[in-house]
Amino acid sequence: MQKCLLVDDLPEGLSLMSALLAESFPELEQVTATSVREAMVQVGQHRFSLALIDLELGDGHGADLIAWLTERQSECVSIVGTIFDDDEYLLRALKAGAQGYILKDQPPELIGLQLRGIRDGQPPLSPAIARRLMRHFQQPMFFSDTESRLSGREREVLGLLAKGLRLVDIAQALEISRHTVGDHVKSIYRKLNISSRAEAALEAQRLGLIAL
Template sequence: MLQGLVVEDLPASAVWLCDVLEEVFPDMVVRQADCVESGRKTIDAAVPQLALIDLGLPDGSGIELIRKLAHGGQTPHIIVSTIYADDRHLFPALRAGATGYLLKDQSRDRVIKSLRGIAAGEPPLSPRVAQRLLRIFAHEHEEPEVPLSPREREVLTLIAKGFRLPDVAESMGVTRNTAAGYVKAVYRKLNISSRAEAALEASRLGLVGDL
């Protein structure tokens, strides 16, 4: 008997997602959890073959549950079900081990089609997410990534964590002018101009986790 799991704190969304899973997989027993803690306990009781996990939960991020499933020694289908289509949510989820990413504003038919594609080896991705990943892939092939030095990567990580220039300098044990030079070099190499872009680049490069 297939085991499914829906981790969703909004009752109406949870019911909708459970109904979709049961329609796509009639032989699946679908369990529900409404927070990270209950999701953790449900997974400990029985690892599902397929999980739909929301990212914004009352007691934390669904990223924790994604990691737990991805590194648990089995190979379940771990699918994000969220309203967030931005890089700050997409990249950490995929790096944590998510094998699919569906947006909850899609039609029922679209979600069902995406889930049915799993049997054919097709990753369940919302069109907007798939297009974003394709653009990134194309960009990386057109413009090889400029390597950052260890110190520049350290600066980028600190900026992504919200450090201001004086804090960056203090953390690195350098003068403010030296820290400013590192920041300028990072911005130039990555072709960015704001702290928000720096945070996204740090996330994309795997320097920080869920932002």
């Protein structure tokens, strides 16, 4: 039986993608991992025809895992499954060898449709990612300031965070899961080099997202 490697460090994300994979590829045996280290162990024990890999993992970056996997099992089709839609993540993953990029905060039925496209040789790309790729090749992309490094969703999260909303309230307001909000917050803090809500509020004010 052919096998699929599924890598996600959050139980909610692992459960969602596992269910969608089972619907789209019922013939594949799923092998799961919650870290880069665990995934590497599984790659040493199994041959995979498909891999669905998150990017922000607790002990490393999914793009590095994709590059490592591609070197060892070139026949494996590696797909990114993540919430991050900015160019930094996208281009790093594609350069590492990813053959598709799926956003997990889409409706599940759309994710399933994109996964099933793999059977027909179609690279699974979320519409927002396809548009980013087109813009990237149509004109140069520059990241000269903080604002350009934040994705649209991250700007929304930052604005609400700076207003004092809890993660669960932000999740409800944006109609996404709490763990997705948490991932966005981690990415925002990293990109802005901050570590507190107070600093987030100052940055949000500087970017014109809120008025203080």
